[in-house]
Amino acid sequence: MKYISTRGAAPALSFEETMLTGLARDGGLYVPESWPRMSRDEIAALAGLEYEEVAHRVMRPFVGDAFAEDELRAIIADAYASFDHPARCPLVQIGANEWIQELHHGPTLAFKDVAMQLIGRLFQASLARRGERVTIIGATSGDTGSAAIEAFRGLDAAEVFILFPKGRVSEVQRRQMTTPADANVHALAVEGDFDDCQALVKAAFNDHAFRDRARLAAVNSINWARVLAQTVYYFTAATALGAPWRAVSFSVPTGNFGDIFAGYVARRMGLPIGRLVIATNRNDILHRTVQSGEHRRQGVAPTISPSMDIQVSSNFERLLFDLLDRDGPAVARLMDELRGQGGFSLPQGALERLRAEFDSARCDEDQTLATIADIHAATGLVIDPHTAVGVHAARAARGDRAAPMVVLGTAHAAKFPDAVERACGVRPALPARMADLFERPERVRDLPNDLDALRRAVLSALEGDGA
Numbered sequence: 264m265k266y267i268s269t270r271g272a273a274p275a276l277s278f279e280e281t282m283l284t285g286l287a288r289d290g291g292l293y294v295p296e297s298w299p300r301m302s303r304d305e306i307a308a309l310a311g312l313e314y315e316e317v318a319h320r321v322m323r324p325f326v327g328d329a330f331a332e333d334e335l336r337a338i339i340a341d342a343y344a345s346f347d348h349p350a351r352c353p354l355v356q357i358g359a360n361e362w363i364q365e366l367h368h369g370p371t372l373a374f375k376d377v378a379m380q381l382i383g384r385l386f387q388a389s390l391a392r393r394g395e396r397v398t399i400i401g402a403t404s405g406d407t408g409s410a411a412i413e414a415f416r417g418l419d420a421a422e423v424f425i426l427f428p429k430g431r432v433s434e435v436q437r438r439q440m441t442t443p444a445d446a447n448v449h450a451l452a453v454e455g456d457f458d459d460c461q462a463l464v465k466a467a468f469n470d471h472a473f474r475d476r477a478r479l480a481a482v483n484s485i486n487w488a489r490v491l492a493q494t495v496y497y498f499t500a501a502t503a504l505g506a507p508w509r510a511v512s513f514s515v516p517t518g519n520f521g522d523i524f525a526g527y528v529a530r531r532m533g534l535p536i537g538r539l540v541i542a543t544n545r546n547d548i549l550h551r552t553v554q555s556g557e558h559r560r561q562g563v564a565p566t567i568s569p570s571m572d573i574q575v576s577s578n579f580e581r582l583l584f585d586l587l588d589r590d591g592p593a594v595a596r597l598m599d600e601l602r603g604q605g606g607f608s609l610p611q612g613a614l615e616r617l618r619a620e621f622d623s624a625r626c627d628e629d630q631t632l633a634t635i636a637d638i639h640a641a642t643g644l645v646i647d648p649h650t651a652v653g654v655h656a657a658r659a660a661r662g663d664r665a666a667p668m669v670v671l672g673t674a675h676a677a678k679f680p681d682a683v684e685r686a687c688g689v690r691p692a693l694p695a696r697m698a699d700l701f702e703r704p705e706r707v708r709d710l711p712n713d714l715d716a717l718r719r720a721v722l723s724a725l726e727g728d729g730a
């Protein structure tokens with residue numbers, strides 16, 4: 264399998280090269296040159312298998328011969344051994360034919376661990392084989408950062424720089440990033456919002472001299488391997504609920520559009536997904552795009568679901584590539600408009616295709632709090648605000664009640680204790696292994712929203728100069 268850039272002007276790469284490269288050198292995102300299909304029988308055969316076996320069968324066609332059969336199996340097994348639930352991503356019923364898929368059973372209590380635990384190990388194997396070292400720079404609105412740090416901390420082959428928006432992540436999220444003592448981990452608090460952090464990361468990749476000097480690598484969903492690993496749980500949930508013999512719908516709390524794009528990939532592979540609901544908080548660029556065809560960013564508003572406080576949804580570019588019949592130069596023109604003029608209008612055909620693939624709904628702050636309270640009262644479950652946005656959207660866009668609706672439960676409530684307590688009166692506790700999080704010393708450096716400052720911070724850490 265080869266991977267091509269959404270902007271059409273970078274060389275095609277193998278899976279391993281794509282994973283190690285991150286952003287394409289023309290500024291685009293890598294996607295598979297075609298979507299591998301699974302037959303009905305192959306999908307039916309996934310029902311009841313261990314999560315690890317499903318992961319292997321779903322990902323294998325994308326990985327090609329980059330990793331030997333046994334090596335890939337061993338890496339997958341090791342990655343998910345770090346999860347605290349035997350099903351890895353279990354389903355919990357919350358209503359009539361309505362389910363939450365809990366994706367928070369990994370080490371940092373958010374869905375990011377599902378992919379990050381795997382790609383940390385894939386990177387390690389690959390870099391060891393090649394005798395290479397990389398510098399990871401990542402942007403986070405709270406969860407990617409801690410998952411990346413957990414997956415790469417202490418590794419000789421990677422130096423990790425995580426940019427988070429200062430004052431705009433929860434205290435638990437911040438401490439998860441600032442308390443690891445490993446020398447290869449650098450937490451950077453940026454004066455700005457998540458979009459600023461992500462723009463800085465992309466700008467650093469687009470400075471080719473710096474990128475090559477520091478040997479940059481990406482672990483955001485810029486990296487195709489992240490999205491790929493996230494397609495697996497759509498298969499485990501859907502086959503547990505009757506696919507491929509009936510369609511199963513998903514509601515996905517959405518920010519950077521990576522998690523829901525993984526659902527779109529599963530559908531392209533043949534999984535019968537009914538509705539795919541984009542669930543947004545007040546930062547609703549994606550909902551507005553589906554409603555109006557205008558993809559136009561506004562300022563980022565802080566919310567109680569901070570990990571979704573995003574207005575430039577990176578992976579929308581991957582979808583756009585398909586919506587525009589894989590016309591790279593056309594994607595590049597629209598992305599230039601987004602950067603230069605703050606937005607663009609979807610061409611008519613593209614809007615119709617978008618609406619054929621996705622539903623959308625927006626959830627404001629009061630609705631988020633009310634949903635946490637409702638679910639707690641009805642089921643005793645304590646859900647986090649991002650998951651609540653997903654539940655609200657699922658109910659708003661439900662459609663055929665005979666089709667199971669799965670809400671992706673993207674984080675553990677204990678990451679957002681203040682909002683959750685306000686909503687339902689219960690203050691969710693961190694697991695025992697994290698009980699001393701608030702006593703651990705923090706290590707963090709402030710960073711202005713400035714590319715030059717980022718380059719200096721990275722080079723001074725790597726080379727002891729340039730500061």
Ligand SMILES: Cc1ncc(COP(=O)(O)O)c(C=O)c1O
Nearest residue numbers: 406517518519520521522570673
């Ligand atoms: C808890 C949580 N929910 C939802 C999202 C949105 O996911 P995505 O950015 O893949 O759309 C994020 C951030 O990515 C998150 O951390």
Ligand SMILES: N[C@@H](CCOP(=O)(O)O)C(=O)O
Nearest residue numbers: 403404405406407483484570
């Ligand atoms: N919500 C994310 C934002 C980054 O998303 P990614 O999937 O591109 O890494 C976060 O919590 O950091």
